[in-house]
Amino acid sequence: MTRCLCAIPVYNNAATLVDVAQRCRRYLPDVLVVDDGSTDLTPSHLDALHDAGVDLRRHELNQGKGAAILTALAVAVERQDDYLITIDADGQHFPEDLPAFLAILEQEPEVLLVGCRNFGENVPEKSKFGRAFANFWLKLETGVDCDDCQSGFRAYPVKAISQLRFLSRRYNFESEVIARAAWGGVKIMDTPIKVSYPKDRVSHFDPWRDNLRISLIHAWLVTLRLLPWRPRRVSSLPPPPPPVIQLFRHPLRSLRRLLKENLTPGGLAVSAMLGTFLAVLPIPGFHTLAIAYFATRLHVNAVLALAIQNLFMPPLTPFLCIQLGFFLRHGHFWTELTTKNVIHELHQRLFEWLLGSLILAPLFAVLAGIIVFLVASRLQARPDPSPKAS
Helix, strand or coil: CCCEEEEEEECCCHHHHHHHHHHHHCCCCCEEEEEECCCCCCHHHHHHHHHCCCEEEEECCCCCHHHHHHHHHHHHHHHCCCEEEECCCCCCECHHHHHHHHHHHHHCCCEEEEEEECCCCCCCHHHHHHHHHHHHHHHHHHCCCCCCCCCCCEEEEHHHHCCCCCCCCCCCHHHHHHHHHHHCCCEEEEEEECECCCCCCCCCCCCCHHHHHHHHHHHHHHHHHHCCCCCCCCCCCCCCCCHHHHHHHCHHHHHHHHHHCCCCHHHHHHHHHHHHHHHHCCCCCCHHHHHHHHHHHCCCCHHHHHHHHHHHCCCHHHHHHHHHHHHHHHCCCCCCCCHHHHHHCHHHHHHHHHHHHHHHHHHHHHHHHHHHHHHHHHHHHCCCCCCCCC
């Protein structure tokens, strides 16, 4: 039987904590509250937790949600649990969804399971935007589709996750752990859950500091993804064959996957931006190789990224870059096309090409991304013209 520890990280949510913990105990015998430096927990709250059979770990000072989850993970490792299930203390999650979680965990040998929140009319717009933002970056970093990778209702495979190392200790931890787990070969799944956002819900998410932390960790993860670096595999399941082997074994299947990869308007826009940006840079002879490498690493649509480079082939784009670079250096455009200017001062023309491309590449990339996004959104919004069967 699968051994699970349910952990409830809490910081100043005394009004809802006891109720959440008691309801979790109805479905799991082992429930742990990790108090991350709360100042509102009274002796009566602690007595209620004790009477409910809930264990307690306390941080003297607030260290962040990620630090609280890592404390719970250490307890799960010590107990030799199979899964650590986390649920928020603010009342937005329903412990009544735990049986559905447990049923999936019994069937899956090793999975990071995420509760996909059912967003209704009362959900704040910032939560909807944050969800879409996080899903986009996870797809870019790992190629994994997850409908709600920001949800705090999760089940972590203890043995695999305990082998990973993390930079984050606050809300950004939940973005980092799912990406590193996917890199390590852990299967990511999601399952529908209910969610409640009452008007008096207490949230400690800081829109400025925490969004900055999340953005910085995503920037770091994307940077790591771009490097020719192989993450440590922590999953005990056998790895899939490398893409090159899959290409030779199943060429048609691999081609269909490339054609269909990341076909959302946002994904296609990023593909166009990547292909455009690299096509404008002064790397003649290596454009196709560079675009294929980065498109593969970032799991964007490689077919579109490679195709769009044809719009920026020499001589027009290099000439525009050189002209702009020449203007930035000398205050006027390059008009004397002599042998001396072209051949003997080739190193200066290359420098001006680079200088101009550093301005035009991001400009053209943004324009290409906007155009592709608008066209893809319009085309995908059209109804299917094929006749329906009666």
